[in-house]
Amino acid sequence: MVTIVAIDGNGVAIVAVDGNGVALIAVNSLVPKVIDVKEAGPGGACSARKVFGMSQRFASLSLIALTAVAISACATKKKDLPPPPPVVGTVVPQTTAPVDNGSVPPPAMVGTTVIPGSAADFVAQAGADHVLFGYDSYELDEDARTILGKQAEWLARYPAVKVTVEGHADERGTREYNLALGDRRATAAKNFLAAQGVDTGRMSVISYGKERPAVDGADEAAWAQNRRAVTVVAAKP
Amino acid sequence: MFMRTLSLAFLALSLTPAQAVIRVDINSGIAQPLPIAVPGFVATAPGTTEAGSTADLGVRIAQVIANDLKSSGLFRPLDPAAYTTQVTPDDVMRPQYAAWRTVAAQALVTGNVTVNADGGLTIGCYAYDVFSAEELARQGFVTTAAGWRRAAHKCADLVYSRLTGETGYFDSRIVYVSETGPRTRRIKRLAVMDQDGAGHRFLTQGQNLVLTPRFAPNQQTLTYMSFEGNRPRVWLYTLGSGRQEAIGDFPNMSFAPRFSPDGSNLVFSMSVGGNTDIYRMDLGSRKLTRLTTQPGIDTAPSYSPDGSRIVFESDRGGTQQLYVMAADGSGQQRISFGEGRAATPVWSPRGDLIAFTRLGGGRFSIGVMKPDGSGERLLTNAYQDEGPTWSPNGRVILFFRSARGGPVNLWSVDLSGQNERRVATPLDGSDPAWSPLLP
Structure with a gap:
């Protein structure tokens, strides 16, 4: 289990x-x-x-x-160890894309082990804990707004949960500027969540600039993944 | 008599008397480095110190001097294996010029090492023009045994200064960020070392992400940014005691700190609600003054050496460009134009130039321009060359270079754009800052 x-x-x-x-x-x-x-x-x-x-x-x-x-x-x-127990649990599957892909039926639900209100539940329910940005941009596109909207819905269901919104940049900027750019991105995401009714007192922002890329890579695919704002559900006190 | 001809572009600054002999022209990137002999310093009498025997120290002192001079790109120290001339105690002050001419040394550095009664050392340093058979300079250094390296650097500074007309820069240190681990979970530590890489030590242990360390003018204190407690803020580090202290309990991210030239103030950026401005803090009263108010990212402030002005970068005009303002924030004026972006400006300790990072075409270069924005020259071009810092004499620029998808290291380049070289560090390195000359 x-x-x-x-x-x-x-x-x-x-x-x-x-x-x-x-x-x-x-x-x-x-x-x-x-x-x-x-x-x-x-x-x-x-x-x-x-x-x-x-x-x-x-x-x-x-x-x-x-x-x-x-x-x-x-x-x-480790042959001296007992075999691992079978994995019987799974989580509620989520699709974030528009339902236009009839060829992929949603996976069957086999019961969940994700604790409601947990970080894993947040990711599962909102579809993603992060939104992506264009080069040197802090504008929230439609995909980002959709994800943040679902994040806000989840946060409305769990009003005791606090979050930190992390802002990140790709490597193609100077260190100081990217710290400021990360702050812009985190603030943009936070402000959107606030506009959806999430109490600002529940949210803090932090920028990591280009210091914590999600992906180690130096091409457009990697950069695109690294230009992001991540909503991190805080540990329960 | 041989006399090396010189182009005296810096005649006004020259310390050289009228009967000057050899000169190294620091502005000519194509000049051949000057052949110079630096034989082992002579032990005046057998002696031992806590740093080793005087005979051994004499050899090591000469190696440090030769290495310093070589690293400038202006000198070519002869391999001691290439000459057989023995330097006797008498030869230190009366060199065998004829013997040095036969190995084509144009300049000669000799010296001696004596143990003092207190266990310390007296190190004599002498520089000669071999072909004109003249003494160029001499200086003696009294030091603890452990201080022999600094005496060697000061001797190298004397030689450099006498032959170029510029102040030296070898007796100085570098603070930087040592990097290791995968880039998604990079471990960064503050580290300090002598300008030539000796005496390397880590100042922090990597628990917290740390960035952009900068020396105070007294070199006893650093300012830097730390993510300690997931609260990115400006900190101070006292080198002697290892004491670390946040400069203020700001609710917002503060970063990109630098000292004022008199050490009494810090300038840095603070981000409030996505808007980043430049602030000054009086370190005595801890009073905070906001210097920029425009919407946008104003960051990377750096004082002019006289403390009257601050250069910084701002994207208020659309993209990152350099601006200069008076130290009180008045008279903000854009100085960088041209293609691409300009970032991370640093005022030269001589006051005559500003080094910066130019971004364009997917690459970062290190460049310099005058404080009014004219005379821009790019000195390097690579995937990412970023974060320049000046040698104490304003002749050499240290920066960090990231290879695409590869390592990041410290590099230096002469103001002429020549002598680009890697500065060795135990691990990857970034965010270097060069100290002033040590007292």
């Missing part, structure tokens, strides 16, 4: 696997996700790291699936 037992301050969901292992899944950042699987049992350290890209819309599903892969990979190397 995979159960999310806690969300830490970095928006990292901690998934308890069994008595032997703990999988850490970063759920607050963008594709590609980094998954760390750390063995906590007495058999010694076993760690596997997977970096994978995926489309946002299936992020939640992939997350669980890859957790299973990572755990299996780890377990196969």
Whole structure:
């Protein structure tokens, strides 16, 4: 049974696997996700790291699936450990794109283990925890406004939850300017959420400039992913 | 008598007397570096210090001097293996000019090392014109044993200064950000080292993201930006004690700090609701004064060396460009034009130029322009050359270069655009700042 037992301050969901292992899944950042699987049992350290890209819309599903892969990979190397438990849980699938793609039926719902009100739930329900921007722009396009609108709906359902909106820039600007640009982006996202009724007292902004790219790359595809504002659900007090 | 001819573009600044002999023309990028011999300094008597024996120190001092001179691109130290001339204690002050002429050394640096009663050292430094058989300069340094490197740098500064007419810059330090780890989770630490890379040490341990360290004029304090507690703010670091202190409990991000030339004020940016302006803080009273009020991003402020003006970048006109204002914020005027953007301006310690980053065509270059915006010259061109800082004498510019998808390192380039070279650091490096000459 995979159960999310806690969300830490970095928006990292901690998934308890069994008595032997703990999988850490970063759920607050963008594709590609980094998954760390750390063995906590007495058999010694076993760690596997997977970096994978995926489309946002299936992020939640992939997350669980890859957790299973990572755990299996780890377990196969440690023959003295019991086999990993089967992964039976999944999350509510979400689609953020307009429903114009009849060829892909929505996956069946098999019950959820995502804790309502958690960061994982936020990502699942809003479709994404982040919105993207054009080069040197802090304008929210239609996709961004759609996602932020869903984020605002979720935040309306969980009025006790606080968020930090992180602003980021791609590498094609100077350091100081990009810090200011990241602030502009985070502020634009925050202001939109506020306009949708989210109390500004629940939101703080922080800019990382070009210091924390989501993707390590130096081409347009990477830059596009790195120009972003991420809504990070704060850890519960 | 051989006399190296010179083009005295900086005659007014020249310290050279009328009977001057060899000269190194620092403005000519194509000149051949001057062949110079720097044989090991002579131990006047066998002696030992906590830094090693005088004989050993004599060799190491000469190596430090030769390395300094070579790094300037203006000198070509001869390989000691290429000559057999032995320097006796008497030769230090009466060189065998004929022997040095045969190996085509045009200048010669000799010196001696003596242990003092207190365990410290006296280091004598002498410079000669080999072909005119004349002494150019001499200076003695009394130091602790551990201070031998600084004495060597000061000797190199003496030689550089005597042969170029410019102040030296070798006895100085560099603070920068050491980088390691994947770029999505980069670990950044403040680090400081001598100008030649010696004495490297980390000042922070990487728990917090740190950026843009800058020296105070007294070099005992740094200002920098830290994300400690997920609250990006301007901090001060006291080098002697290691004490770290946020300059204020601002609710908004503060960043891009620099000291005023007298050390009494900081200028930096603060972002409030997506709008970034430049502020000045009096470090005595901690009083904050807002210097810019225009909507837009105003950042990267840097004082003129006389403290009367501040150059900064602003996108108020649409894209990043350089502006100059009086230190009180009045008279803001755009100075950069031309293609692309101009960013991260830094006023030269001589006051005559402003170094900056030019962005255009998907590349970043390091350039210089006069404070009125005229005379722009680009010195480098690469995927990303960013964040210039000046040598204490305003002749060399240090910056950081990011290869596309690759490492980021410190580099330096002469004001002439020549002598572009990598500055070695243990890990990747960025955000360098050069100290003034040490006292």
